[in-house]
Amino acid sequence: MNKSLKRILFIVLAVIVFVNLIPVDRSNPPVKNELKMPANVKSILKKACFDCHSNQTVWPVYSYIAPSSWLVAGDVTNGRSKLNFSDWDQTDETHALKEVWEEIEKGEMPLKIYTFIHSDAVLTNTEKTVIKNWINGSSIKMDN
Numbered sequence: 222m223n224k225s226l227k228r229i230l231f232i233v234l235a236v237i238v239f240v241n242l243i244p245v246d247r248s249n250p251p252v253k254n255e256l257k258m259p260a261n262v263k264s265i266l267k268k269a270c271f272d273c274h275s276n277q278t279v280w281p282v283y284s285y286i287a288p289s290s291w292l293v294a295g296d297v298t299n300g301r302s303k304l305n306f307s308d309w310d311q312t313d314e315t316h317a318l319k320e321v322w323e324e325i326e327k328g329e330m331p332l333k334i335y336t337f338i339h340s341d342a343v344l345t346n347t348e349k350t351v352i353k354n355w356i357n358g359s360s361i362k363m364d365n
Contacts, residue, residue: 240287245294247284250276256309262355266306269331269342273300276307281338296332318356325349 252275258266272278273296284293301308304317324330325344336343344352 237287241290243287243291245284245287245290246298247278247280247290247294249278250308252276252307254307254309256306259355261351265344265348265351269344269348271306272339273297273332273335274304274306276301276305283338296335322353322356325352 255275266274267277278297280293283289304321321330326349331339331342331344
């Protein structure tokens, strides 16, 4: 191997090591006030939503390797800021749950990038019906 190729490989390796030293928050704060839901609904939401929308995130191996660690941590931070099933302090629960259903119904949640890697998070029609019925049973009047 010639000297310049060795130098390039060394620089690439150094950059890879360096970017992985940048700290990424992968914390799971304590569960404060978890939304109460039936076990069947919770199992569906746990597999499709909780990694980004709860304080019970399962951090996969790739969430420890830059640059994917930045993407995963960013998605979790963003998801928790918009909706957190582990810190349920929604003043308007009816509105929040209706928005959950709207995102699922439009196919915007779970995110495609998440389901690409976690194919088990893709919601079946039966699972969508279970969620919709639960939300309807939470005294939310749905349009359809």
